[in-house]
Amino acid sequence: MQNSFEILQNIDLFNGFSEEEIRESIHCLKGYTKKYQKREIIFSKAAPLPTFGIVLTGTIFLSSEDITGSTFIFTELSAGDIVGETALQFTQTGVEYDVTAATDCEILFFHKENIVQPNKVICALRARIIENLFTLLLQKNQELYHKLDIVSHKNLRNKILHYLHLQSQKSDTQHFTIPFSREELANYLIVDRSALSRELSRMQDDGLITFSRNTFQLL
Amino acid sequence: MQNSFEILQNIDLFNGFSEEEIRESIHCLKGYTKKYQKREIIFSKAAPLPTFGIVLTGTIFLSSEDITGSTFIFTELSAGDIVGETALQFTQTGVEYDVTAATDCEILFFHKENIVQPNKVICALRARIIENLFTLLLQKNQELYHKLDIVSHKNLRNKILHYLHLQSQKSDTQHFTIPFSREELANYLIVDRSALSRELSRMQDDGLITFSRNTFQLL
DNA sequence: CACCTCTTGTTGCCTAGGCAACCGAAATTT
């Protein structure tokens, strides 16, 4: 917590909260931060935790490995995003994905009980926290719809274009950097890496895009 | 509303509410029900509404059509599920999907303003409604993760198996009925209908499943 | 019952993209 109050004041969970209220909320929810190094496992299907978290810095991936051993990246989260919200459900069905650090990162974890079992200990800010969590969930929903929209295309070029357009919109410029390496992008789009490279080259030849490593430009 | 209080008392939105409280909530949120016939459009990308809804009876599809004209079914919703929750976001980004009646159905709509602009008119039950909406959103999240998990498989057989297993779990039996026709299932799994039929036949030959129309049995 | 429509299965054909293998370039380590 120490010196990083600017970060906390800018995340949606504490939207509209004073510094004092943030401190109080963290205390109420038994918040603590933890740092992870790139590639470290944050939590995995095997061992669901009784906590949920907010990404403070860095990037994390939610992914899953299927029977054939190929990985699928559900989504990529960064500062302000909620992770592990499935823990907040009454009917605990276990986590469906692995969470790993895509870059070095820091996460603020909270115990869930004061959210889901309010009858025990209640803190004055709980209702406002719930409202902000509500907003975070809506964002996550939106994100998941987008993801489904992207992978719903039957052909590779449209998948790629759809993804790149969304990224371009997000960064509000034609020239942008994506948070994925080539292999990661392939796992995100559920395609083969070599097929992805091949199609990207074709798209460049066709004058649709230019790119170099993970920076792209839509033409 | 009239005579269908049993339905209302069983949906999660009104979990823990007395009959009187349900009535009050509906008034506060300006709730009204509307019936749709099979195949009717409930709302579409083109015209986002300022309302969200809860399915009371029947089944609805969230779907989207891509540039090439093929339809993709995001998910299928039934009694108690929330629809149009994207309307509850501050940053209105428009609906990303079309909503259509998969069967004759009835939906309870609410105006969103008393949820997202609480400073105007406030009603005593708002906080509890938010809490229940929160739960509904968590369920929807879970549902979307499942959907992503299903379509993440690169090969058709695994997609089908994953879907059928989830359905089997839901209905808690080996012998179950799915809410999709063959073509709808193909659009849900993002595959070609004939390829789906072919693979289902092969799976039956291989002794993995038996089926007839939309009832299946896992072996 | 005859007619029509809607749904599902089947099959031939063909191509998009999966898989494997290799190579050079970039990044990281020592």
Added chain:
DNA sequence: AAATTTCGGTTGCCTAGGCAACAAGAGGTG
């Protein structure tokens, strides 16, 4: 800066599955 590892592009091969077209059932209707 040499050594090593990681990453991206390329290419040949091959098959899963998309597409189109047809046929057979099922169900609905007059």
